[in-house]
Amino acid sequence: MINDRQPQDTEAKILQAAESEFLTKGFAGARTTSIAQAAGVTHAMFHYYFRTKDKLFERIISEKIALMKELLLDTVVNSDMSLEDKIRNVIGRHLDFVAANPDLPRFLVGEVFAYPERAKVLTEKIRMFAPRMIAELQRQIDEAAANGIFRKVDARMLIIDIVSLNIFSYMASPLINAVLDNCMEDSESFLAQRKKENFDTIMRKLKP
Structure with missing residues (x-):
C-alpha cells in the first residue's frame, strides 16, 4: 500500500535540502544533484517535484515571506493589542524568525546585490501585503x-529601524562572536537580551 504522506514527505525533504544548499552555497553555487543526494532522492525524482532550480528557489522564498506576512499582519492589522504591545510582539516574533533562520538575511542581501533581477521575486511577493500593513501601522x-x-514618526522608517536592529547581529555573527567574546554562544540568553534591548531602543525613539 502506498503511503499517502510519501509525496509530501519527499517534497519536504527536497525543500529542506535545497534551503541548506542555497544558504551555504548561494543560488549560483547550489547544484540540483547535491540537493537530490542530500534529500535521499534520485535526480529524476527531484525534477518530478521541481522542474528547475529557479522554481525551487521561488518556492522557498515564497514560504519564508508567507511566514513573515502572517507574523506582521496578525500583529499589526488583526490584533486588538495596544500599539506598544504590538511593537513588542513584532520585534520578538521577528527576532524569533531571524534566530531560526540566521543565514537567510545574509543570503537574501547577497543574492539581491549579486543578481538584481532576483529582487523582483522578493518585491512582488512583499508588495502583496506590505502597503496594507504600513498604512495601518501609520494610522x-x-x-x-x-x-x-x-511621537509622530514615519511608519516606513520605524520598520527599517526594527528590521535593521533585529538582523544585524545574525548577519555579523562571526565578527561579533570573535570581537565580543562569543556573546552569542548562549543563543537563548542572547535572543532574550536582544528582544529587550531592541524594544527599549525603539521605545526611546517613539516616546515623547
Missing part, C-alpha cells in the same frame, strides 16, 4: 501621536 502611530502617547 495607529498617528492616532497615538494625537493622544500624546507617541
Whole structure:
C-alpha cells in the first residue's frame, strides 16, 4: 500500500535540502544533484517535484515571506493589542524568525546585490501585503501621536529601524562572536537580551 504522506514527505525533504544548499552555497553555487543526494532522492525524482532550480528557489522564498506576512499582519492589522504591545510582539516574533533562520538575511542581501533581477521575486511577493500593513501601522502611530502617547514618526522608517536592529547581529555573527567574546554562544540568553534591548531602543525613539 502506498503511503499517502510519501509525496509530501519527499517534497519536504527536497525543500529542506535545497534551503541548506542555497544558504551555504548561494543560488549560483547550489547544484540540483547535491540537493537530490542530500534529500535521499534520485535526480529524476527531484525534477518530478521541481522542474528547475529557479522554481525551487521561488518556492522557498515564497514560504519564508508567507511566514513573515502572517507574523506582521496578525500583529499589526488583526490584533486588538495596544500599539506598544504590538511593537513588542513584532520585534520578538521577528527576532524569533531571524534566530531560526540566521543565514537567510545574509543570503537574501547577497543574492539581491549579486543578481538584481532576483529582487523582483522578493518585491512582488512583499508588495502583496506590505502597503496594507504600513498604512495601518501609520494610522495607529498617528492616532497615538494625537493622544500624546507617541511621537509622530514615519511608519516606513520605524520598520527599517526594527528590521535593521533585529538582523544585524545574525548577519555579523562571526565578527561579533570573535570581537565580543562569543556573546552569542548562549543563543537563548542572547535572543532574550536582544528582544529587550531592541524594544527599549525603539521605545526611546517613539516616546515623547
